[in-house]
Amino acid sequence: MKRRSMLLAVVMAALLLPLAAWAQVLDPVVSTDWLEKNLGNAKLVMVDVRKVEDYKAGHIPGAVNVFYGTWAIKKGDLLNELPPADDLADAIGGAGIAADSWVVLIGNTAPPPARFDMTRVAWTLKYMGVDQVAILDGGQEKWVKEKKALSQDMVRPKARPFKGKMNKGLFVSKAYVADRLGKAVIVDVRAPAAFEGKEKLPFVPKTGRIKGAVNLPVSALYTPEGLYKSKDALAALASKAAGTDPGREIILYCDTGKTCTSWAFVMSSWLGYRDVKIYDGSFMEWAKDSAAPMEP
Amino acid sequence: MDKDLLGKDVHLKLPCKLCHQGDDSIVSKDKAHKGLVRRPSDNLQKCAMCHKKIVETYGKSLHYTTAGQREGVRPRFSPSEFKAFEEKVFEKSCRSCHASCGDCHVKSPPVSGIGLGLIRGHKFVKKDEGKTCAFCHGGRVYPEFTGEFGGSPDVHYQKGMMCMDCHRKAEMHGDGTAYQSKQAVKDRPACISCHRQMTSPKLYVRAAHEGHKDKVSCYGCHSSGQYRDCSGCHLGPGSKSSAGFRLGLNPRDGKSLTTLRLVPAVRDTFASAGIKMEHFDALPNYWDSPVHNIRKRTDRTRNCDTCHVEKTGFLTREQLIRDGSTANSRLICPIRPITR
Numbered sequence: 001m002k003r004r005s006m007l008l009a010v011v012m013a014a015l016l017l018p019l020a021a022w023a024q025v026l027d028p029v030v031s032t033d034w035l036e037k038n039l040g041n042a043k044l045v046m047v048d049v050r051k052v053e054d055y056k057a058g059h060i061p062g063a064v065n066v067f068y069g070t071w072a073i074k075k076g077d078l079l080n081e082l083p084p085a086d087d088l089a090d091a092i093g094g095a096g097i098a099a100d101s102w103v104v105l106i107g108n109t110a111p112p113p114a115r116f117d118m119t120r121v122a123w124t125l126k127y128m129g130v131d132q133v134a135i136l137d138g139g140q141e142k143w144v145k146e147k148k149a150l151s152q153d154m155v156r157p158k159a160r161p162f163k164g165k166m167n168k169g170l171f172v173s174k175a176y177v178a179d180r181l182g183k184a185v186i187v188d189v190r191a192p193a194a195f196e197g198k199e200k201l202p203f204v205p206k207t208g209r210i211k212g213a214v215n216l217p218v219s220a221l222y223t224p225e226g227l228y229k230s231k232d233a234l235a236a237l238a239s240k241a242a243g244t245d246p247g248r249e250i251i252l253y254c255d256t257g258k259t260c261t262s263w264a265f266v267m268s269s270w271l272g273y274r275d276v277k278i279y280d281g282s283f284m285e286w287a288k289d290s291a292a293p294m295e296p
Numbered sequence: 297m298d299k300d301l302l303g304k305d306v307h308l309k310l311p312c313k314l315c316h317q318g319d320d321s322i323v324s325k326d327k328a329h330k331g332l333v334r335r336p337s338d339n340l341q342k343c344a345m346c347h348k349k350i351v352e353t354y355g356k357s358l359h360y361t362t363a364g365q366r367e368g369v370r371p372r373f374s375p376s377e378f379k380a381f382e383e384k385v386f387e388k389s390c391r392s393c394h395a396s397c398g399d400c401h402v403k404s405p406p407v408s409g410i411g412l413g414l415i416r417g418h419k420f421v422k423k424d425e426g427k428t429c430a431f432c433h434g435g436r437v438y439p440e441f442t443g444e445f446g447g448s449p450d451v452h453y454q455k456g457m458m459c460m461d462c463h464r465k466a467e468m469h470g471d472g473t474a475y476q477s478k479q480a481v482k483d484r485p486a487c488i489s490c491h492r493q494m495t496s497p498k499l500y501v502r503a504a505h506e507g508h509k510d511k512v513s514c515y516g517c518h519s520s521g522q523y524r525d526c527s528g529c530h531l532g533p534g535s536k537s538s539a540g541f542r543l544g545l546n547p548r549d550g551k552s553l554t555t556l557r558l559v560p561a562v563r564d565t566f567a568s569a570g571i572k573m574e575h576f577d578a579l580p581n582y583w584d585s586p587v588h589n590i591r592k593r594t595d596r597t598r599n600c601d602t603c604h605v606e607k608t609g610f611l612t613r614e615q616l617i618r619d620g621s622t623a624n625s626r627l628i629c630p631i632r633p634i635t636r
Contacts, residue, residue, distance in 0.1 A: 051426065052458060053427075069449040070454050074444075084593065
């Protein structure tokens with residue numbers, strides 16, 4: 001009996017080994033207090049994604065500046081698209097990030113869309129093969145509000161060639177989404193009024209949603225103070241919308257391909273969903289195509 | 297005015313009336329503000345009380361004289377037309393774009409009647425490019441630099457550089473010479489000032505630089521893509537801007553390939569001032585543009601065929617603006633296939 005238990009444990013460990021390689025060691029959401037205690041951690045690379053002028057006015061000591069426009073660019077009509085991979089690799093290596101670095105992303109949380117800069121960058125880092133990525137809860141504003149140390153010294157990281165194993169499947173195209181309708185869980189993270197087809201942003205061609213999508217609004221991620229809700233609370237919300245099967249394919253979208261990375265990052269890095277993707281072109285691309293299935 | 301700032305800046309230790317006039321011995325606000333000067337630095341001599349040397353050169357700088365706007369269009373006029381232009385257009389319209397000291401160091405200047413207000417609560421700031429340079433040069437240059445117009449941002453901004461990392465103080469304050477245009481200024485920023493040697497280990501990179509040397513400007517290959525182009529200027533209803541990218545011959549030398557931007561003066565631009573522009577065709581409508589969206593890799597550096605086979609972005613006869621200058625066609629560059 002004892003031998004059978006041991007054998008079972010060995011088999012289980014072997015099965016879990018591939019997952020362990022992907023496991024998030026660094027908490028995906030870190031507090032300002034945690035970061036303050038870890039400022040000297042050699043494994044840690046703090047990346048401030050705010051504009052250069054904001055960074056120069058005052059930043060967390062030791063943080064390097066790689067502003068948001070480095071990570072997502074406007075291509076044609078689409079607002080948040082991936083830059084070429086070689087440019088991304090240059091930016092990552094230039095910031096002193098290695099594939100096994102622990103990266104904490106620092107950005108603004110106001111105005112509201114700005115907070116998603118951090119998660120879009122986190123998602124892009126994971127796409128490029130940096131697995132240990134975290135978001136600073138409350139962002140730069142909370143750090144400043146708590147009167148923690150600030151620096152105006154430009155940090156010049158030691159650049160290194162970056163080589164990571166790309167996870168190309170994290171971003172998917174319109175054709176891919178169309179092919180997975182009725183098979184994958186399609187999650188619309190926009191506000192309920194947009195999901196229900198009652199309103200839209202000016203640059204989105206039409207009201208409505210992708211056919212068969214479920215709604216999991218980004219606003220549900222945060223407490224009234226603007227911090228992330230507890231893991232249990234978020235797990236309950238996610239499972240209600242997207243189910244409890246951690247292996248089920250989930251594709252998230254929003255209007256521009258930025259805000260949807262918030263739930264994508266939380267679901268994959270924190271809640272254990274293993275097959276999470278985002279639709280980069282999102283609804284502004286989908287709604288432009290008259291043949292793309294929509295409702296209501 | 298934030299009272300907490302008083303005394304924290306050397307300027308704010310001085311009495312307000314030294315710059316703004318008024319009477320600080322009267323309690324009544326209305327009476328104390330009688331004769332108030334809102335923009336003291338419009339009179340450069342106010343600043344010269346302490347900053348004499350800077351004011352001496354600044355009064356001749358292009359930011360103050362805006363001479364480039366006058367000289368840039370001058371060849372289109374007959375001598376009598378130019379005189380009329382100076383009086384009726386330049387002084388009343390173009391010159392309104394001149395910057396006084398306070399526009400850069402205290403309060404963002406109003407552009408088309410809209411201003412951003414004090415830069416840092418009436419503090420005197422040495423520089424804050426995102427608020428000052430960006431406001432006047434925000435129609436084209438700054439959003440190109442930060443990538444807000446689309447495409448990748450300028451690699452220099454991405455690496456933390458701002459305007460004053462390339463454009464030096466002497467360019468802002470002048471060097472004492474009253475230049476007629478920025479092209480006449482010596483020691484302007486140039487890529488080669490920092491990137492002196494091409495030391496890439498890759499043979500094709502070295503060969504590309506050697507082969508294009510003196511034939512193509514750095515922008516010609518390293519502009520990341522679309523930049524802002526204006527049209528409809530000076531036509532009455534106001535200008536429009538759209539994304540564009542044009543490669544053509546530099547009108548200043550007629551032989552090197554570079555990025556061009558449309559400067560859409562039309563034949564009747566100054567008709568309302570009674571100026572016909574007798575020599576309208578002396579100048580083209582497209583001018584060499586030092587675009588601010590530089591990248592190491594672009595579509596053209598990634599693939600020679602982009603220019604040599606597909607001819608992407610090259611100015612063509614079909615693209616020339618309607619009823620534009622006859623000089624425009626001289627900027628169309630014949631593209632040669634690569635020969636080995």
